[in-house]
Amino acid sequence: MELIIREAGLEDAQLLADxxxxxxxxxxxxxxxxxxxxxxxxxxxxxxxxxxxxxxxGEPVGSVRWLPLDAESDVWDILRMGILPSHRGQNLSQHxxxxxxxxxxxxxxxxxxxxxxxxQPRLMDLYSAYGFELAPELEYIHGNPLEQAPMxxxxxxxxx
Numbered sequence: 369m370e371l372i373i374r375e376a377g378l379e380d381a382q383l384l385a386d387x388x389x390x391x392x393x394x395x396x397x398x399x400x401x402x403x404x405x406x407x408x409x410x411x412x413x414x415x416x417x418x419x420x421x422x423x424x425x426g427e428p429v430g431s432v433r434w435l436p437l438d439a440e441s442d443v444w445d446i447l448r449m450g451i452l453p454s455h456r457g458q459n460l461s462q463h464x465x466x467x468x469x470x471x472x473x474x475x476x477x478x479x480x481x482x483x484x485x486x487x488q489p490r491l492m493d494l495y496s497a498y499g500f501e502l503a504p505e506l507e508y509i510h511g512n513p514l515e516q517a518p519m520x521x522x523x524x525x526x527x528x
Contacts, residue, residue, distance in 0.1 A: 371460075394453065416436070434472075500521040
C-alpha cells in the first residue's frame with residue numbers, strides 16, 4: 369500500500385467536497401454541515417487556509433482542511449478530516465493529522481484547534497495521543513447554532 373499526502377490546490381475544491389460528504393456519510397450526524405459541503409465552500413477554505421489529500425495507491429481516500437482564525441492568523445482550526453468508508457480501520461486519519469501538524473510547524477503556527485462533536489467522543493483519544501487537550505474555555509466558531517456546541521481541543525506548538 370503506497371500512501372501519499374499532497375497539498376490540495378484550488379482545482380481540488382470539488383474533490384474535497386466529494387471526499388468530505390462521502391467520508392462523513394453514515395459516520396457523522398446528518399445535521400452536520402459537512403454533508404452539504406460544496407466546491408464553493410471548499411474553495412473559500414483553500415483560499416484562506418489550506419488542505420491535504422490522502423492518496424492510497426494513487427486513489428484519493430481522505431482529506432483534511434485548516435483555516436487560520438480571523439483574529440489570530442497564527443492559530444489554525446482543523447476542519448473536515450475524513451477517510452472514505454472503504455479505507456477505514458487502517459489508521460489513515462493519523463497520517464492526515466500528522467501532516468497538518470507538520471504543515472503548521474513549518475508555517476510557525478502557534479496553536480492548532482479542532483472540534484469534536486458530542487456524538488463522537490472516541491475521537492478525543494486520537495487527538496489526545498497527538499498532544500491535543502480539551503479547552504472548555506474556547507468556543508468553536510464554525511459550530512451549528514441548532515446543535516449542542518462541540519468540544520474544542522487545542523495543541524500549543526509555540527509559546528508566545
